[in-house]
Amino acid sequence: xxxxxxxxxxxxxxxxxxxxxxxxxxxxxxxxxxxxxxxxxxxxxxxxxxxxxxxxxxxxxxxxxxxxxxxxxxxxxxxxxxxxxxxxxxxxxxxxxxxxxxxxxxxxxxxxxxxxxxxxxxxxxxxxxxxxxxxxxxxxxxxxxxxxxxxxxxxxxxxxxxxxxxxxxxxxxxxxxx
Amino acid sequence: xxxxxxxxxxxxxxxxxxxxxxxxxxxxxxxxxxxxxxxxxxxxxxxxxxxxxxxxxxxxxxxxxxxxxxxxxxxxxxxxxxxxxxxxxxxxxxxxxxxxxxxxxxxxxxxxxxxxxxxxxxxxxxxxxxxxxxxxxxxxxxxxxxxxxxxxxxxxxxxxxxxxxxxxxxxxxxxxxxxxxxxxxxxxxxxxxxxxxxxxxxxxxxxxxxxxxxxxxxxxxxxxxxxxxxxxxxxxxxxxxxxxxxxxxxxxxxxxxxxxxxxxxxxxxxxxxxxxxxxxxxxxxxxxxxxxxxxxxxxxxxxxxxxxxxxxxxxxxxxxxxxxxxxxxxxxxxxxxxxxxxxxxxxxxxxxxxxxxxxxx
Numbered sequence: 001x002x003x004x005x006x007x008x009x010x011x012x013x014x015x016x017x018x019x020x021x022x023x024x025x026x027x028x029x030x031x032x033x034x035x036x037x038x039x040x041x042x043x044x045x046x047x048x049x050x051x052x053x054x055x056x057x058x059x060x061x062x063x064x065x066x067x068x069x070x071x072x073x074x075x076x077x078x079x080x081x082x083x084x085x086x087x088x089x090x091x092x093x094x095x096x097x098x099x100x101x102x103x104x105x106x107x108x109x110x111x112x113x114x115x116x117x118x119x120x121x122x123x124x125x126x127x128x129x130x131x132x133x134x135x136x137x138x139x140x141x142x143x144x145x146x147x148x149x150x151x152x153x154x155x156x157x158x159x160x161x162x163x164x165x166x167x168x169x170x171x172x173x174x175x176x177x178x
Numbered sequence: 179x180x181x182x183x184x185x186x187x188x189x190x191x192x193x194x195x196x197x198x199x200x201x202x203x204x205x206x207x208x209x210x211x212x213x214x215x216x217x218x219x220x221x222x223x224x225x226x227x228x229x230x231x232x233x234x235x236x237x238x239x240x241x242x243x244x245x246x247x248x249x250x251x252x253x254x255x256x257x258x259x260x261x262x263x264x265x266x267x268x269x270x271x272x273x274x275x276x277x278x279x280x281x282x283x284x285x286x287x288x289x290x291x292x293x294x295x296x297x298x299x300x301x302x303x304x305x306x307x308x309x310x311x312x313x314x315x316x317x318x319x320x321x322x323x324x325x326x327x328x329x330x331x332x333x334x335x336x337x338x339x340x341x342x343x344x345x346x347x348x349x350x351x352x353x354x355x356x357x358x359x360x361x362x363x364x365x366x367x368x369x370x371x372x373x374x375x376x377x378x379x380x381x382x383x384x385x386x387x388x389x390x391x392x393x394x395x396x397x398x399x400x401x402x403x404x405x406x407x408x409x410x411x412x413x414x415x416x417x418x419x420x421x422x423x424x425x426x427x428x429x430x431x432x433x434x435x436x437x438x439x440x441x442x443x444x445x446x447x448x449x450x451x452x453x454x455x456x457x458x459x460x461x462x463x464x465x466x467x468x469x470x471x472x473x474x475x476x477x478x479x480x481x482x483x484x485x486x487x488x489x490x491x492x493x494x495x496x497x498x499x500x501x502x503x504x505x506x507x508x509x510x511x512x513x514x515x516x517x518x519x520x521x522x523x524x525x526x527x528x529x530x531x532x533x534x535x536x537x538x539x
Contacts, residue, residue: 020357024184027359033184035357060449062356063442065524153184 001031001056003141004064006081007131008049009073014128017154018071019050022132025142025150026054034062047076054141071135073114075099090138092177094131110138112177118169126169133173144170181362187327187354188213190362191257191283191347194331196223199366201252202230204243208262209295210351211285215257227368237262241269241282248278249394251374251381253335257283259351260301261292263309270344271310274411275396277380279338281331283347285354288520296520297351299441302497305346306470313408315415317345317422318469320440324358326467332363341418342380348469350493352442352522424467425476429455433462435536436480437528438502439491440466443516447491449525454532461532464488469498477505487511487536491528494518511536 005022009015019035026033036051051067053059070081072093078100085091087106095101096115112134118127136142142150147170151163185193192214195203205215215233223229234240240256247254258266263284273280286301288294305318317337319330327349334345375383385391398404429451430436439447444465454461464480466473477488487510490499496514506512515531517523 020184023357027182027184033357033359035184036352037355059358059445060452061446061525062358063352063446063522063524064449065526 001054001141003054003069003139004067005052005054005069005071005135006049006067006084007052007071007073008047008077008081011046011048013048013073014125015048015073016050018128018132019052021129021147021150021154022052022054022135022142023150024154025147026052028146028149028153029054029142031055031141032057032059034059036062047074049077049081069135069139071131073131078102092131092135092138108138110134110177112173114173117172117176121169121172123165126166129166129169130173130176133170134177135173136170137174137177180364183360183362184357185324185360186213186357187321187324187349188285189217190324190328190360191331191349191354192217192221193362194328195255195281196221196227196229197363197365198332198335199227199253199368200229200255200331200335201368202232202243202247202254203256204232204234204240204247204254205256206234206237206240206258206262208259210287210297210354211257211259211283213354214283214285227365229368237265238269241266241273244280244282245269245273245276245278248273248280249276249382251378251383253279253281253339253369255281255283255331257285257347259285259287260289260298261287263301263304267304267310270316271312271314272396273344274310274314274316275312276394277342277411278394279335279342279344281334281338281345281347283349286348286350288518294520295351297355297442297493297522298518298520299350299443299493299516300495300497300518301348302469302492302494305348306472306501314411315343315418315470317341317343317418317471318348319345319424320348320467320469321353322441322444322465324353324356324360327353328360328362337418337422339378341414343414343418348441350442419471422468423471423473423475425473426465426467427476428463428465430462430464430480430485432460433480433485434460435462435487435489435532436485437461437463437489437491437532438466438477438498439463440469440498442522443491443493446523446525447528450491450528450532453525453529457529459533459537461529466498472501472505474501474505477502481506481509485510488513489528489532489536490514491523491531492516493522
């Protein structure tokens with residue numbers, strides 16, 4: 001099993017940390033992982049993306065051009081990455097702010113109202129965990145208990161009290177992906 | 179087994195220095211390696227081991243602090259990225275001349291000049307062929323994973339002290355910025371003053387009454403002595419070449435065509451090998467781990483085993499290809515392929531280049 005994922009959106013949406021939690025969860029699942037960010041002059045409001053690879057084997061190239069799954073959180077990222085999903089792959093996006101919808105017919109396209117659901121939960125910070133939940137519903141590559149373990153390893157100790165809230169957000173994501 | 183973590187290459191490099199029992203890190207921030215000094219500052223290793231971390235006022239100051247601490251027999255590291263490493267070349271030439279051990283990491287970005295902050299491998303020449311003045315060499319280690327960013331700190335220090343010379347960890351923005359699984363080694367204790375005195379009689383540890391004073395310098399105005407000093411350096415470098423060449427071969431047993439790539443390009447080329455094998459091509463990968471000393475003999479062996487051509491894959495306009503061609507010595511075809519300016523080649527285009535430039539129609 002090798003799952004090659006791009007997560008892309010605005011800086012500040014938690015794109016990189018969602019990738020990190022996914023990668024740590026992969027380790028807890030006993031997989032090989034890599035996490036490769038677009039780094040540089042990124043700032044709040046700018047674009048940010050990260051490539052995460054979760055595999056049974058040693059990851060060859062952490063930098064890839066075609067993805068099994070694209071998790072898309074803004075229009076620029078949709079424009080950039082829709083064409084880079086492998087045929088038969090998955091595209092998951094939050095329709096909030098999307099004006100030009102994806103048009104491909106050879107991939108699975110799903111939506112998650114992440115921003116809306118986070119606001120319903122009364123905490124905009126769990127947005128990325130809702131998205132992660134939606135992703136894991138579509139691509140069940142990691143068990144929930146390992147996601148929880150991944151959170152424990154990627155969050156600083158002082159934030160561990162927020163793990164139950166984050167796991168609830170994962171569940172909300174799983175229940176609401178369309 | 180040590181502690182398992184998910185870390186950036188830059189963070190692994192920094193943590194490895196603490197755990198090796200390094201005495202000091204002197205540096206100056208620059209993208210894409212600022213996480214090294216950021217991580218060290220955050221960890222405050224002075225509390226953990228007594229290791230000193232200092233942000234110098236410039237790269238020049240940092241390398242000269244390294245020169246001084248190394249001369250005192252301390253395990254000292256610095257790091258920077260391409261333009262910053264240019265600034266350090268004067269100090270590195272002095273360090274080579276004075277035979278001071280140290281470790282420096284270069285997390286390469288695109289050039290020339292300020293260039294770009296994106297990954298590049300265009301400082302191969304600078305680090306393997308000199309950069310500073312005089313007939314000198316630095317040991318150059320090329321990590322291609324976060325684990326190796328960690329492991330090569332210990333290896334670098336071991337080699338630097340074994341041969342009293344600088345060991346360079348030549349990385350790039352991709353390896354520095356990516357996160358991977360890493361198994362961290364156990365914490366080692368720093369050497370005590372007594373241990374340094376006993377183990378490194380050359381080190382400047384203070385002069386006891388009635389003993390000869392020790393001098394660490396790159397300067398000698400006596401030409402005869404300077405010639406002998408240079409000859410001695412070259413004998414040392416020959417010994418390093420004979421004993422410390424390291425490389426990895428992947429799918430080379432029956433290979434007809436071989437990619438030669440290090441660092442992040444080696445990761446990409448490994449995928450190209452996989453794609454090529456799936457398409458029925460007998461391709462393999464030679465991954466130099468030491469760029470100096472270069473695995474010339476490994477290329478020679480491959481030619482003797484029947485390899486018909488090599489493609490040197492680098493994020494540069496063609497630097498390592500010169501060493502590949504020297505090793506081939508005209509016997510088989512050797513060409514270069516690489517994207518530059520911060521663009522990273524894909525496994526598909528690397529394989530395509532092998533088909534077009536080496537295998538032919």
